[in-house]
Amino acid sequence: QLQLVESGGGLVQPGGSLRLTCTASGDTLDEYNIGWFRQVPGKEREGVVCSGRLNGKTYIKDYVKDRFSVSRDNAKRTVYLQMDRLKPEDTAVYSCAATRIPRGDSVYSAFAYDYWGQGTQVTVSS
Numbered sequence: 001q002l003q004l005v006e007s008g009g010g011l012v013q014p015g016g017s018l019r020l021t022c023t024a025s026g027d028t029l030d031e032y033n034i035g036w037f038r039q040v041p042g043k044e045r046e047g048v049v050c051s052g053r054l055n056g057k058t059y060i061k062d063y064v065k066d067r068f069s070v071s072r073d074n075a076k077r078t079v080y081l082q083m084d085r086l087k088p089e090d091t092a093v094y095s096c097a098a099t100r101i102p103r104g105d106s107v108y109s110a111f112a113y114d115y116w117g118q119g120t121q122v123t124v125s126s
Contacts (some may be wrong), residue, residue, distance in 0.1 A: 005094050009120030012086055018023035020079040026041070030074040030104045033059030033099050034083045035113055036108040038122075045095075047108030051079050059107050061110040064090075083117060086124045 022034060033053050045106040049070045050059040058070050067086070067089035072079040079096060081111040104111050 002032065002098055002116055004098060004117035004119040006094065006096055006117045009056065009094060009121045009122045011125065013126050014087060014124055016124070017082070017084045018086065019024050020083070020094055020096075020120060022079040022081070022117060024077040024098065026089075028074070029072065029079070029098075031100055032115075033094075033102055033107060033112075033117075034070075034072065035097045035099075036070065036094060037097060037106060037110060038094045039119075040092045045110050047106075049081060050107040052107075062110065068070045078079045083122070086122075088124045090122060091124050092122060093119040094122050107112070 002024055003026045005023050008117050034051045036048050036049040037045045039048050048061045048064050049068055051070045051072050067084050069082045097119045098115040099113045102112035
């Protein structure tokens with residue numbers, strides 16, 4: 001069974017950068033779509049990025065697309081979320097998720113995914 005572990009979170013000043021890593025084990029990664037989600041207390045989990053398993057297609061929410069990017073290295077079973085020019089409102093727990101075939105009609109929906117990591121905290125503060 002696929003297992004996911006996130007790393008790379010931490011405290012960063014506004015305007016700074018972080019690269020989050022999602023590392024998979026238990027299965028090869030190339031068959032999975034990988035989504036990155038974030039959640040703050042009291043709010044729903046929101047999907048911000050998806051790395052598609054076919055043709056390297058990526059999906060990025062408009063409100064982060066000029067600052068966030070995603071890449072994957074299937075040989076290393078790793079997906080990266082690069083976050084630049086971070087803002088305090090980016091503070092959240094970031095989680096990666098995986099699915100072979102997304103359920104529903106949106107790759108940004110948590111409902112679409114079958115496997116989840118435990119999350120990593122990102123705090124943007126001066």
